[in-house]
Amino acid sequence: MTVQFPLTCRFLVSLAFAGIFLPGAVQAQRIPHTIDSTSVWRLSGNVHPHARTEFDRGAVDGSMPMEGMKLVFQVTPEQQSSLDTLLSEQLDPSSPNYHKWLTPEDYASRFGVSPGDMARAADWLHQQGFTSIIPARSRTWIGFNGLAAQVEAAFHTPIHQYQVNGKMHYANAAEPALPTAFRGVVMAVGSLSDFRPRPHSIVHNVQPHFTSDISGKHFLAPDDFATIYDIHGLFNGGSNGSGIAIAVMGQTDLSTDSNHNGQFDVQTFRSVSNLQAANLQVVLVPGQGDPGSDNADQDEANLDLEWSGAVAQNAKLIYVNSKNALFSSLQYAVDQNVAPVISISYGLCEAQFSSSDIATLTAAGQQANAQGQTIVASSGDSGAADCDFSTDPNNPVKSATHGYAADVPASLPYVTGMGGTEFSEGDSTGATQYWSGTNNGNNGSALSYIPEMAWNDTAADGSLAASGGGVSTLFTKPSWQTGTGVPADGQRDVPDLALNSSADHDGYLICSRSSCVNGYRRSDQTLNVIAGTSAAAPTFAGVVALLVQQTNQPQGNVNPILYGLAASAPNAFHDITTGDNMVPCTQGTKDCPSTGMIGFSAGPGYDLVTGLGSVDVGALAAAWNGPVNPDFSLSVQSTSLTITRGTPATDTLAVTGLAGFSASVNLTCSVSSTVTNTTCSISPSSVNPGGMATLTVTANPLSATLRATPAWRRGWGAANGLVFAVGFLFTRISRRESRRRRLSRCNRLLGLFAMCTLLGVASCGGGGSASNPPQSSPPAPQSGSVTVQGTSGGLNHSVQISVTVN
Secondary structure, eight states: OOOOOOHHHHHHHHHHHTTTTSSSOOOOOOSOSSOOTTSEEEOSSOSOTTOOGGGEEEEOOTTOEEEEEEEEEOOOHHHHHHHHHHHHHHTOTTSTTTTOOOOHHHHHHHHSOOHHHHHHHHHHHHHTTOEEEEEOTTSSEEEEEEEHHHHHHHHTOOEEEEEETTEEEEEESSOOEEEGGGTTTEEEEEOSSOOOOEEOOEEEEEOOOSBOTTTOOBOBOHHHHHHHTTOHHHHHTTOSOTTOEEEEEESSOOOEETTTTTEEHHHHHHHHTTOOOOEEEEEEOTTSOOOOOOHHHHHHHHHHHHHHHHHSTTOEEEEEEOSOIIIIIIHHHHHTTOOSEEEEOEEEEGGGSOHHHHHHHHHHHHHHHHTTOEEEEEOOSBTTBTTOOOSOTTSOOOSBOSOOBOEETTTSTTEEEEEEEEEOOOSTTHHHHHBOSSOOTTSOOBOSOOOEEEOBOHHHHTSOOBOOOEEEEEEEOOTTOOSTTOOOSSEEEEOSEEEEOOSTTTOEEOOOSSOOSBTTBOTTSOEEEEESHHHHHHHHHHHHHHHHHHHTSOOOOOHHHHHHHHHHOGGGEEOOOSOBOOEEBOTTSTTOOTTSEEOOBOOSSOBTTTBTOEEOHHHHHHHHTSTTSOEEEEEESOSEEEEBTTBOEEEEEEEEEETTOOSOEEEEEEEOTTSTTEEEEEESSEEOTTOEEEEEEEEOOHHHHHHHSOGGGSSOHHHHHHHHHHHHHHHHHHHHHHHTTOOOHHHHHHHHHHHHHHHHHHHTTTTGGGGOOOOSSOOOOEEEEEEEEEEETTEEEEEEEEEEEO
């Protein structure tokens, strides 16, 4: 039997079921309430490429601890489509979502699993005996620790020892299995092995010829880099990284300087370079033990911290430390949104990752970009043969055998990959043309930009040492990777940019493991010189930090702007057209031609050795907010206000156009809920670039406000009005139906709806702090903030002013 409800009834009930009074949509539950561990399915692509029979040395002891493991969740097809759209819109100046970055919680609500699914996954892990169960803020993974025996039992896979390149590792010997309840929800079980990425740095200990025009040897101090790549103008204009944080990924404890009271070597470097002490924060990723110390990793960490801070001199440096720079440090830095700029100088060739590893890193890169984070990574130091390397510095690789390969994470489309260049002064007069015969007060001696060629020291060093670059086998070509010289190969090409990376000519000075005894010198008068594409990544991360400060907002994936500017503002780049990343290969091995050399040559425009070339930082910064990216900034005269109730306080707002921005900016304001009975207004509410407006903040006396508005009416006037309307309609309908003797289900439904609405309003307490009863004594001071929002088209900036109300 079909029941027909009157029109008014159908309308109101449809409103109720449409969710008019619900705070938001609820995420679908994908994991059943009951998880049957006896019914399992196997993941695929979760075995490390080095977990092979020829390396297998048998099972590990069941009591062996395994830390930092993760259940990584898979987004639904609908979520992935929405994410792809968002990432595109966030980089489109014409979109309302342009530069509207997400918080980790925003990301969780849109692209994570539901809170219920997260809780059920955590309960299951707990039932298996795992500990340190830590959910990601983004609800995209959940971390846990355990023993090898627990891992074997829970995931139905043996954990074995593997000896690779003379070192013993552990890894799962078979694909892990999980309860069928997790099918389609869990994408990977991460960190079931302890294989780690390698640092992309080359260290030389050399005699001190800072400015020698006889030997031709020169070494970079921070002042030299600023001169060569045109940063001094930004410094003089106040762009020095102030207020911006750079997160550096690491996998070792930082070294301390025994010659300088045990302070970090980073601080010694700053002192020697005539820089103020670093604002340095060390973060140990929770849920796993301390990684301890490793010499090569310490040199890498010091290079990255010292030289990202040498470029963005006043930036906050956050060293994120764990046992794995990629699968712990990077994931944590993204999940916690620790900084708008991330620098990582670790990686491996694409073939040395499992497919689940690649999927996990891809997800992290997408989340980072959605949150406005820029990731900068080195492209490798083995030329086009990234899989050929040695972890033993005394036994370097001299000939490639694994064929062409690109480096991860540099090949991720969500990362800016950095290749290497080498200075090329030309004939013997070049040394005096580009370098001073003496150092200045900041230990700098460079006089100007120095011409560059592709970095390749392979012949000089007798081992593979050249700019990483090539064609990805995993990622298709992003839509933004276009321009002169970009191969029509349909694949992601690396690198995107390049900066000086030669340790031979001319390397970066660092302080590491107490090396700086007399200035940059050791006690034996040698210098600690380092380079590789590991130097290009942190230095460009510093450049991005300067751009973030200049634009007053995070930049997210900067690659689309870089490729756009290569066409519209070529003066921002130094096109590297000479040199190559060719390295020797062994005849008969993969990809080795008859010439016995494998690699690519530099050329006009983009190339697979130096990308778009190196950058003129001053010109890049000037063009950054040009026609490709017009914008405005919003500032206030005072960042704090103290207000007496009943007496308005004012502040001055200023709108500044950047690089040709000319549209009007609409200004609005809001007061935080911690300050009661306080209002704000802005006059005028619309300002053109270069104009000013007045913000007025008024705190009304509490007693007057309480007399004027009864507590039961404050805050939910609209809801109470709706309740009255519902009650009125309910009464009229009831009378009409009574007269017609049609007391139908509609009345009962409407009554239930009205009751729910009333209960809902009552449960809200009538509007929060406004319901506080009148006080007999003067109220205590209140603290909060006023947020001023400026919008123009798809651009949106805000500034916050702290407020104290007496």
